[in-house]
Amino acid sequence: MPDQSHRRLTRRSFLKAACAGTALAAAAGQTKVLSGLVAEAGAAAAPWQSKFSACDMCFNRCGLIARVENGVVTKLDPNPKFLKSRGMLCAKGNAGIAQLYDPNRLKYPLKRVGARGEGKWQRIGWDEALDLAASKMKEIGEKHTRCGMWFTAGSDLQSQFVTRFAEVYGSFNVTSHESLCLLSNNRAFLDTFGEVPFADVLNSKYILMAGANRFEALVTPDSIDLMTAMREKGAKLVVLDPRYTKTAALADEWYPIRPGTDMAFMLALSHVIITENLYDAAWVAEKTSGLEELAAHVARYNPEWAEAECGVPAADIRRIARELAAAAPEAMVYPGRRSSDYENSTQIRRSFAIVNALLANWDRPGGLLGAREVGLKKPGYDAPWYDDNPPERADAGRAPMMFEEDGSYVLMREAVLSGEPYPVKGWFVFKTNPMQTAPDQGKTRRMIDTLDFMVVVDITMSDTAYLADLILPAPSYLERCDPATALQGSSACACVVQRDPVVPALFESRPVFDILKGLAGRLDLAEFFDFDIETYRAQQLAGLTGAKEALEQDGVYYNPSKVYGIYEGRIYKTLSQRIELFNKRYDQMGLDPLPVYSPPKKGPDKALRLVVGRSAIHTQSSTQDNALLNELEPTNALWLNPADAAGLNVADGEAVEVASSAGKGRLPARVTPDVPPGLVYMATGFGSISPTLTHIHGNGCSIASLLADGYDAISGNAALHETFVTVTRSAS
C-alpha cells in the first residue's frame, strides 16, 4: 500500500474562505461541472490535489481522500490511515462523486405553488425562503405552543444543530431516524450491560450472527474484521437468517431460521449453557445479577422445544451452544444493528445479550466491548424556557422505554394525526426520507396533509421533500465544513473525523447549519447560533492534545484509550449496578424482566410474510437514484420461493401485484430458493413518487407502500417484519 503521508495537502487557505462564507456556490453551473467530468484525460498530466474528508454515503463515516483535478473531484479513495474502515471505500463511497455531481440535485429554494403532491414549484431566493420558514414557525409557535413544531433529522454530522435549534426554539418534539432502525437493539443491550456495546469481531473465534447481514449491510470495522477473523484467524461464523444472504453464503454454517423465532433459539442456548454448566460461574457471580431467575426461566426452553419453534434441529442448537461456550469469552452472539423487526424486538435482542452475559463475552478480547473514550467535547448552551409549553413530547407515554433524544417516528405520526395530546402542525425535516423508509406510506401522507407547514432540507427531491411546502437545497458532504465527530471502532480505534469542503458548494445549496442560523436570526434566537463551525470545532477538540494536527496531517485523530478491562472497578449503569440477566426495572414497570417467548403472529391464509434488508450497493433510500449505484443495482424485485411461485403461477421475472393492510405495489418477481416458502423479500428505496428522481421514479416498488406500521412495545422502534402480503400475478 503506497504511503499517502508525503502528499502535502495544500488546503488551508482555501478552507478558511470556504468555511467562513455561506454561499460560495452560485457560480458553478451544472453543465460546466458535468463537462468537466467527461473532459479527456489529456489534462490529467498535472498532479491532482488530495484532500481528506469522511464519507457520508452511509452512517459509517469512512475516512477518504478526494482527488481533485482543475477544481473537479475526479476520484474518492480510501484514507489508508483510517483504521475504523481498515482503509477501504465501498461501492457507495466510490459513488460519492455521483452524488456531488448528480444532475437531479436540488439547486435553489423551491416553494410549493400547486396542491400538495402536485409537483408545482416556484424558485425563490434564500431571503424569501428563510423569511417564509421563520414566519410559519413563529405562527405555529404562537398558535399551538412551540411544541407544535416537530423536527426530524437523519444521520448527519450537522444533525446536532437541528436538535439544538429545536431546543432553543422551544420544541420537545425531535425524532431521529433511529426509531426506524436500531433502538430496540440499543434498548436491549443498554438494559442488560448498561450500555450499547461494540463487537470485537477481529479477535473473536466464534461468531453467531442472527438478525444481521454483515457482508451486505456493511458496518465498519465489523464487516471487514469478520472476513479477516474467518480467513486469517480461523474464526467460525454461524448465521441464522431466513434469507440466504451473502453473509449466509459465506458462513461456516447457515440455518434458515423461521422469521420471528430467534428468541426461541437464544433461550435454548441459555438453557443448554446453564443446564450443562458451560458458563463462567465465578464471572457470572461477580458481575451479573439474576442467574437464579434466568435458570428457572429457561428450564422449559430446551432445544427440542426450540426446534419446534424455530426449525433449527435440537442437536445443532445443543452443539452450537457447546461450541460457543468452548470459544468464550472470545466468542459472541453478534448484537446486530437494525432491529426494527418485530413487536417484541427489544425482548428478542435481550435474549442475545443474555447469552453473551452468561458466557462472559464482555470487556475482553473477542467479545463485546464498552465504548472507548474519545474525549470530544460537546459545546454547551443554555436553552430558554417557555412556560406555555405542554409537559411532554407528543409521542410520550405510548411506549414505556423510549429514548428522549430519538423519540419514535411511528408514534409521533400517530400523535400528529390524532392531534393528541396536543396539536403538532409544523415539520422541519433534514436529510431523512420517511416517505420511503417508514412503514405505511399512506399514513405518512395523511399525516402530512394535516400539517400547516412542512419544510425539507435535502440534497435531492426525495419523496418526503416532494410533499413539502418549502424545499431547501443542501450541499453534499464534499462541499461543506462539518463539526468533528467521535467514532467508535471497537478494538480498531476510537477516533475523530471532521470535514472541510473539498470543493465549494454547488448551485445555491446551503448547509443546514447556515439555514438554522438564518432562521435563528429571524426568530430572536441569534445568540444560540452566534458561532461558526470552525469555532465550534475548536471547542469540541479543546483538551485533545495533538488532535488538530492529526486531523490535518492524517485526516483522523486516534485516542489511544483503553480497549479492554474498562469496567474494572466501575459499576454497571443498571439498577442493580451489575450486568442484568434479570432486568429489575422491567420488573418494576410490569414488563417481562426476562424474555418470554411468544410465537410470531400468523398471517391470514395464503399470506406471505414480507421482510426487508440491505445490499452492499444501497443505503436505506438515499442512494437508489445515484447514477453509478443505480447502474450497479437498478431496481428491486420480490424474492419468491419456487414453491410459492408455482402455487401462484408466477414465473421468474414476471410482474406481480403485492398487497398488504397498508397498501399495494407492483414489481417483478425473482423466483429463488434464497427465501423460504411463506416469506418474501424486497430491497428498500425504489418506486419513488418524486419525478425528479429519474432513475427510480416509477421503477420498482417502495417498501413503505407495503409495510404495516407495528412497533416494538418497549422502545417504540418500528416493527418492519410484521407485515403480511398477498401476491398475485399481474394482469398486464
Add this chain to the structure above:
Amino acid sequence: MSAQYAMIIDSSRCIDCRACVAACKVANKVPEGFWRNWVKQSLPVPVAGKPGRGHFQPGACMHCEKPSCVTACPTGATYKDASDGIVKIDPKLCIGCGNCIPACPYGARYRDPVRRIADKCNYCPERRAQGLAPACVDTCPTKARVFGDVNDPESEAGRLLRANTNRLVRVVNTKTDTQPHMYYLAATAPLDWPAEAVIRPPMAALIKAVTPGVSALVGLAAVGVAVMAGREFLAGKSKDHEPRDRS
C-alpha cells in the same frame, strides 16, 4: 528479467460488494452501460446447516501471456508491453473494428462508444504514476486483491505467487488457454465461464498475410485517414458494445 504485472486474488475473501467495480468505473471514466471489471458469483442452491458454499470471483483483463486479443488486432493497437507485461491498447492505432472483443475469452473488452475504440483494464497507469495502487486494489474492503510485479520476488505479489505455486488457480477455456496472469489463491468459482476465443476469419487471414507489416503501415498518414473512417463506420454499426453480462 522484465516485469510482469499481475493480480493475485484471494476470491474466498470477496463479499461481492462491488467496490472494485465502482472504483474502476470512476477512476477510468468508463461510460454508462460498460465495465472494465466484474464480480462473478457461484451460489449453489442453499442447504440448511451446511456451509454456505457461496463464492464470489472478481475479475478483469487477465493480461495474458498469450493474449488472443493481440492476435486478433489488425493494426497492432493492442499489444503486450514487453517492459511490464501489461496488455495495452494504443488509442492512436485502434480503428475500433471490434475484432478483439470476441477474441477475449473473458469478455474483458468493450468498445467505448464515446472514444470509439476498444477499452479494458490497464491497471490504472495514471494512479500508479502517482504512487497509488490500481483503483480496484486500493478500495477493496477485504483486501482480496494483491497487485504487483510477480517477477519481483521482493514484491508482495511475487512473494504470494511463489509461496502458493501449488495452490494457484487460473480460470481458462482449455481450448484457447491464453495463460492469464490473473491468479486465484487456493480455489475459486465459477470456473466454467470463459468462452473460446473467436478470431474473425477475414481478419485472421489478413493477419496471416501481413502481420509483421501492419503496425508500420497504419503509422502512415494515408492509412491514418482510413483508420478514422473505419472507426466511424464500424463503431456506428457494430452491436458489440451492448452492455456485457455481469452474471
Add this chain to the structure above:
Amino acid sequence: MRKNLVAMLTLALMVLAVVGLALAEGNGNARKGKYLYRKSCRGCHAAGGAASDLSPNSHTQAEWKKLFAGWESIKCANEWKALSDEERNDIFTYLHDFAADSPSPAKCS
C-alpha cells in the same frame, strides 16, 4: 410528658421522612429541571468550570437521591437556597430521571 415528646419527635421524623420521600419521589418537571440546572448549576459544574463537571449520568439514581436528601450540607447549599422547593425538585427530577442507571442516561450539554 416524656411520652408526648417521643410521640412528637416521632411525628416530626415521620413528617421529615415523608417530605424527604416526596422530594426523592421526583415527579417534578424534568424538562424545566434541565433548564434550571443549566441556568443555576452549569455555570460552575462544567468542563473547565469552578466545580466538577456534572451531568445526570455522573451519578446513579440512588446517588442523586442521597445527595438531594441532604442538600443543605453540600458545598453550594447557599446557592440552592435561592431556589424554591419546586425548582429544586425539578432539578432533582432531571438529574434522577437521566442518571447513569436510568433508562436514558444523559450528558448535559
